[in-house]
Amino acid sequence: MLVTVLGAGAGGGLPQWNCGCRNCRDARDGRLARMSQSSVAVSTDGRDWVVLNASPDIRDQIGGCPALYPQGLRGSPIRAVVLTNADVDHVAGLLTLREKTGFALFATAGVLAVLRDNPVFGVLDPALVGRHAITLDTAFVPAAGLTVTPFAVPGKVALYLEDGAGVDTEAMGEQTVGLCIATDRARLYYVPGCATVPDWLVARLADGDLLLFDGTVWDDAEMVATGTGTKTGARMGHVAMQGPAGSLARLAPLTGCRKVFVHLNNTNPALQPDGPERRQVAAAGWTIGQDGMEFRL
């Protein structure tokens, strides 16, 4: 299996357009690598590709990835797009994929309903872009040789669907899924959004060769502490890296797979290559994802 991280950033990317935090300034000054928004491409043969989440940056992501160039006058090696939720950073790129080329779109019925209720997504010609409802814990095949199984992980509805008070940030259902992507030789788990790491999730991820996991925030309160926002990671539906309930500690039992953080928020101090947070991430056996990172499983 070939895996390319098209975008390692969370919503907003790095630098974020309106942010002057240390990471964003460093990215503008060339001291940190820029990150585009959250997306991954997978393939078994390098010819047919499946894109996991369509980020607002997909036009540049395709432009920077020769494997995704058209092979003829019109067309694309992208055979399918699979969505893990309806967040802006995961669906807005669908609007870019509207130029009369066919592909298959896979998402839960809940996420497809969000697209259906937003008429702008009608720019995807239904004669060319079939929308396929996927079922939790039921495998489907978006491209020959790739079997994908979606499963619910703790999470919430997209920000623009929150109805004010009482949003369940750890809901289990169709709004936030992880993906198990398997060939006959290898297994990738892709979980770019996850609010908590329960024991069952640790067990479920144990047979993977590669884990691409939610690395939004280092500390639950980092946006508050840095003055860049008022929300905690938990309120946004993202588990922190650090702390006893954080991903580093909770996923420590996974020793047989490569562990890489994706969906990294611009405020995350672990982006700093020489900082103490990065040392802890590395000591725990994790890698900080970057745009263009490639894996061969």
Ligand code: MLT
């Ligand atoms: C998230 O991952 O929490 C969302 O992408 C936030 C957003 O919609 O900006």
Ligand code: MN
């Ligand atoms: Mn996001």
Ligand code: ZN
């Ligand atoms: Zn910033």
